Amino acid sequence: MIYPIVAFGDPVLKTPAKDISADVDALELKQLIADMYDTMYHARGVGLAAPQIGRSVRLFVIDSAPMLDDEDGEDEETTEAPSADENAPRTKP
Secondary structure, eight states: OOOOOOOOOOOOHSSSOOOTTTTOOOOHHHHHHHHHHHHHHHOOOEEEEEGGGGGBBSSSSHHHHHHHTTTTTSSSOOOOOOOTTSOOOOOOO
């Protein structure tokens, strides 16, 4: 099942999530996890927390494979952020 992702400002996103109780039905939890993966992939995401689908429990899923994939087998090239130049012209507000 693909759940709708709740919008920013939804109260479930502002409420501290609860721990998953020890007496939770294992099959129900497995189904929730599977549904969360389906929802995450449908939204083209790499991670999803239960509160994002309206469930106030401490549970999240993540797929790190997209972050590890490298088509040419080489590390990505990184660049440094430009440093502030003290001699750069300034504009007044």
